[in-house]
Amino acid sequence: MDQRMSRAMGMSQSIRIPLGKTPDDAIQLMFNPPMSQVLHREPVDDGVLVFTSRFQMPDSSHLRVDYVRKVWLGWKWVWGGEYSIGYSTQSQPAMNFMDMPKLDHTSSPFPMVLGDVIDPLVEQITVETGDGEKYDARITEASGRKIWFVFLPPLTSPPLVLNGFDHEGNRFVHETIGGPRDYGSIHRTDENST
Numbered sequence: 001m002d003q004r005m006s007r008a009m010g011m012s013q014s015i016r017i018p019l020g021k022t023p024d025d026a027i028q029l030m031f032n033p034p035m036s037q038v039l040h041r042e043p044v045d046d047g048v049l050v051f052t053s054r055f056q057m058p059d060s061s062h063l064r065v066d067y068v069r070k071v072w073l074g075w076k077w078v079w080g081g082e083y084s085i086g087y088s089t090q091s092q093p094a095m096n097f098m099d100m101p102k103l104d105h106t107s108s109p110f111p112m113v114l115g116d117v118i119d120p121l122v123e124q125i126t127v128e129t130g131d132g133e134k135y136d137a138r139i140t141e142a143s144g145r146k147i148w149f150v151f152l153p154p155l156t157s158p159p160l161v162l163n164g165f166d167h168e169g170n171r172f173v174h175e176t177i178g179g180p181r182d183y184g185s186i187h188r189t190d191e192n193s194t
Helices: 002-008 023-031
Strands: 037-044 047-053 060-071 074-086 095-100 112-117 124-128 134-136 138-142 145-151 160-165 171-177 183-186 188-193
Touching: 023 047, 023 060, 023 074, 037 138, 037 145, 047 145, 060 095, 060 112, 074 095, 074 183, 095 160, 095 171, 112 160, 124 145, 134 145, 171 183
Parallel strands: none
Antiparallel strands: 037 047, 047 060, 060 074, 095 112, 095 183, 112 145, 124 134, 124 160, 138 145, 160 171, 171 188
C-alpha cells in the first residue's frame, strides 16, 4: 500500500505510512500536529472518511477530509485534502466546495465533491455532471457547522454544476466548476429557478 500511495503522489521512492489503532490515531501519526476538531465520520466500504476543521471564524473557513482504511493490524491513512478560504464578513458566501479526484493505483471512495454551508437557507445541494447525471449531496450538521458531500462515479465528466436550494426548492446558489482539485466559494445568485 505504501508503494501504491507513493506512486499516486508522484514520488519515486516509497514513503512509510504509519499504522494507527483508530482512524483518528492514523491521521495523527501521519501528520503529527494536534488533531483538528472532528466534524463527521462517514463509513465507506473498507474504511472511513474523517471530516475535520482546524478553525471556523466569521471571515474564513477550513475543512479537511481524510480517507483511512482498515488493514489487518490497524488503520492506515490513504488520502486526503483540505481547503482554507478567507472572505469579507460583508460578502460571505452561501457555501464552499472542494473537488476530490479519483486516485490512480488504489481503491478509494473518491471522486467526491464536498464543502461547508455558510448560508443557513441552503437546505439541499445537487451536483450535475457533464454527462447529464444529477446527484443529491448529503448535508450533516456537527459542532454548529453544516458540511455537505456527494460521491461521484469514477469516470465522471466535467464540468460539474453545483446547485443550492432553500426549503421550498428554490435554487439560489448556482456555480459551474472545472473539475479535479478545484475549490472555492459560491455566493448567492439573484435567480429563483428550480
